[in-house]
Amino acid sequence: xxxxxxxxxxxxxxxxxxxxxxxxxxxxxxxxxxxxxxxxxxxxxxxxxxxxxxxxxxxxxxxxxxxxxxxxxxxxxxxxxxxxxxxxxxxxxxxxxxxxxxxxxxxxxxxxxxxxxxxxxxxxxxxxxxxxxxxxxxxxxxxxxxxxxxxxxxxxxxxxxxxxxxxxxxxxxxxxxxxxxxxxxxxxxxxx
Numbered sequence: 001x002x003x004x005x006x007x008x009x010x011x012x013x014x015x016x017x018x019x020x021x022x023x024x025x026x027x028x029x030x031x032x033x034x035x036x037x038x039x040x041x042x043x044x045x046x047x048x049x050x051x052x053x054x055x056x057x058x059x060x061x062x063x064x065x066x067x068x069x070x071x072x073x074x075x076x077x078x079x080x081x082x083x084x085x086x087x088x089x090x091x092x093x094x095x096x097x098x099x100x101x102x103x104x105x106x107x108x109x110x111x112x113x114x115x116x117x118x119x120x121x122x123x124x125x126x127x128x129x130x131x132x133x134x135x136x137x138x139x140x141x142x143x144x145x146x147x148x149x150x151x152x153x154x155x156x157x158x159x160x161x162x163x164x165x166x167x168x169x170x171x172x173x174x175x176x177x178x179x180x181x182x183x184x185x186x187x188x189x190x191x192x
Contacts, residue, residue, distance in 0.1 A: 008158055010110050011179050012169075013119025014067055015076055016150030021083035022118065024052050027149065030086060033112040034105040040097035046105055046144075049135040051085040059134055060085050064146055065125040069168045082121070082148035087131060089141040102144045109147060119152035161186075 027050040034048070051057050061082065066075035076082070088105060090098045106122055113120040123146040131143045159178040161167065169179045 006111060006114055009156075010114040010120075011156035011158070011177065012121050013150075013152045013154060013156060014121050014148075014177070015080040015152075015154040016082050016119055016148075017153040018079050018081060018083055018150065020151035022052060022149055022151070023084075024050055026116075026118070027052065027084050027086055030109045030112050030149070034108045037104050037108040039101050039104070043097075043101070045091050045094065045098055046101055047089040047137075047141055049085075049087040049089065049137065051087070051135070052083065056134070057081075057083065057085060060087075060131070060146070061148070063127040063130050063134065064123050064148065066121070066123070068125065070171065073171075080153055081150075083150040084148075086147045086149065087135055087137075087143050088145045088147070089132075089137055090144045092140055092142050094142075094144075099144070106145055106147065113149060117152060119150055119154070121148040123148060 031048045031050070034046075035044075039045075051060055058081075061076075064075075067073055086109060088102055090102060110120045110122065126143070126146050128143060131137075131146065132141070135143075137143070154175060154177055156177040156179065159180045161180045161182050167180050167182075169177060171177050
């Protein structure tokens with residue numbers, strides 16, 4: 001697949017096909033892709049917790065919050081919830097560069113998941129106290145992001161930015177998830 005098409009297709013997914021669960025091997029492959037990505041100073045400080053087990057998966061799901069812009073939607077319903085989670089951990093004393101590494105690893109996982117028609121939801125809104133305990137993380141690490149993963153069950157498309165400039169994502173009557181994006185000319189401030 002052309003990389004630009006892959007990047008366009010890699011929209012956040014919030015509804016998954018629970019009848020097609022991901023395996024630990026699937027999540028390991030995603031982390032292996034992230035392992036190969038660049039890392040500031042090549043420090044490789046990030047660590048990953050993989051969850052596919054039913055009970056732990058449900059408990060972790062309950063510690064996350066979904067789609068703040070969709071005010072009338074409380075998150076994925078049963079049958080549409082993630083079948084796997086990757087939690088990205090960073091050192092407690094991580095530097096600004098560590099946050100860049102979190103972003104690089106996250107985007108690598110998102111693109112890798114999309115390349116296999118899996119959905120990925122990058123979640124920052126989660127219980128930062130309860131997640132490390134549930135996942136039995138070492139005390140010297142803190143969770144940076146939780147990634148909800150599974151076989152994608154929703155259509156996500158890039159949409160033109162409306163004339164009022166509102167960047168909020170939305171769903172149409174058919175449940176298609178629209179993500180407004182600025183034009184390339186809006187973003188480029190100079191061509192020197």
